[in-house]
Amino acid sequence: MTDFEILPTATPPRDLLLLADEYDASVDDYIHRGVCYVARRGDETLGEYILLHTRPFTAEIVNLAVAPAHQRQGIATALIAHAARTARRAGLRRLEIGTGNSGLGQLALYERCGFRRTGIDRDYFRRYYPQPIFENGIECRHMVRLEMELP
Template identity: 70%
Template sequence: MEIRPTDTPSRELLLLADESEASIADYAGRSHCHAAFEEGLIVGQYLLLHTRPFTAEIVNIAVAPDRQRQGIGTALLRHAIQTARKAGFRILEIGTGDSGTGQIALYERCGFVRCGVDVDYFRKHYPAPIIENGVECRHMVRLRMELLPK
């Protein structure tokens, strides 16, 4: 597997991580995409966005369903951390729905810590309810990591 920048992120993976076309349209053109390639195919990707001074956010990260739980997500997160650090960012953020317990656990295993909750984020900003793991996804759980120089 090789992780490298790409100007053509997988639309399918963007929608897997974010069901809102309007949300994707808002950040996709302003973000930098890095993708995990195997045999010329994208098997995972993340989008990194400069949000505030010294701060970047992983605004979309996804792995192809048939390739999940094989370490690709962890590799993408580690790559994003190194990419943000090399770019001079001091803080890296990520957010996910409160019903995404697997995603939250992955982010915490990679060193992110919970720092807040955007209450009713998905009810306010998404056109239809999102059901995940049999539960309505309502709140955005925010996590962050301080990037110390290495």
């Protein structure tokens, strides 16, 4: 059982959004096209995600972030489970997510939560982001796409 609640919000915490996607223009592109959900304990925001209906029967988690002080406490896992339940209740059949090739921890988390790799958008970050991104000593060049079926 968790000691926090997950609620929709019309005012997503931008500092958290920028933890997961550091390019303001990218966040601006999707922030108002999806629904943001926040994990809160009292007045404290622990994490958030944005769920975007992308095409028939499909939604994508386009931003998932947990405040640094609360990472590795199961919050991201709870947010992903919430996204899957929310999408399933809306009649959707597939949930997608993407992350950079250098996001080794994110890839492991997503696969533990039931996502499977389905493709790579080559040089995505070089094409759409103004500055090179490095994580874990690796240049973040490609968007790794993952999905899960929602039974």
